[in-house]
Amino acid sequence: MENVFSTDFDQGNDRPGYRWDRIRLGRHLGSEMLSGSVYLLPPGEKSFPYHIHHANEELLLVLEGTVIVRTPGGEEPAIPGDAMLFRRGAEGAHQVLNRSDEPARFIMFSTLVDPEIAEYPDSGNIGVFSEAGAGLYRYLDGSAERDYFRGEP
Numbered sequence: 533m534e535n536v537f538s539t540d541f542d543q544g545n546d547r548p549g550y551r552w553d554r555i556r557l558g559r560h561l562g563s564e565m566l567s568g569s570v571y572l573l574p575p576g577e578k579s580f581p582y583h584i585h586h587a588n589e590e591l592l593l594v595l596e597g598t599v600i601v602r603t604p605g606g607e608e609p610a611i612p613g614d615a616m617l618f619r620r621g622a623e624g625a626h627q628v629l630n631r632s633d634e635p636a637r638f639i640m641f642s643t644l645v646d647p648e649i650a651e652y653p654d655s656g657n658i659g660v661f662s663e664a665g666a667g668l669y670r671y672l673d674g675s676a677e678r679d680y681f682r683g684e685p
Contacts, residue, residue, distance in 0.1 A: 534555065536555075536639060539572075542554070542560075549576075554569045554570060555569065558644075565643065566642070567641065567644050572635055575631075575633050576630065579628040581654060583625065583627070583650050583653075584622055584651040584653065587620065587643075587646070587648040588645050589620055591618070592610070592626075592639070593638060594613065595639060597632060597636030599629060603616075625653060628640075651674065656675055660672065
């Protein structure tokens with residue numbers, strides 16, 4: 533059993549503008565097909581860059597504080613108890629921001645489809661991720677295109 537209000541965080545990010553701490557609930561509970569991470573997002577920070585998932589859906593549930601959720605439809609506040617689904621593809625693009633003066637706590641649930649491709653519309657980058665084997669984690673320039681057979685014998 534895990535508690536969503538615990539302060540026993542197992543991962544954090546300290547990059548300015550994207551600082552957070554998280555508890556990877558799904559991993560702790562032994563889940564194989566469903567992820568759930570509790571984030572503590574300090575005032576003035578963002579969880580991740582604005583992004584689109586191509587393999588996984590995510591579902592946000594706000595537990596404490598107020599966050600701003602950026603989607604293709606604009607920005608809207610979310611308060612404790614509010615939930616929002618982010619589908620695969622461009623319609624599910626999202627970003628969670630804390631513009632309040634207090635920390636915010638939320639859970640982000642996700643399917644665990646592997647591999648995953650994520651687009652970052654603000655930067656034009658693409659992320660390619662796979663947990664299989666030794667793992668693959670690459671961030672690429674989304675505008676760089678190559679011929680399918682380039683470099684092949």
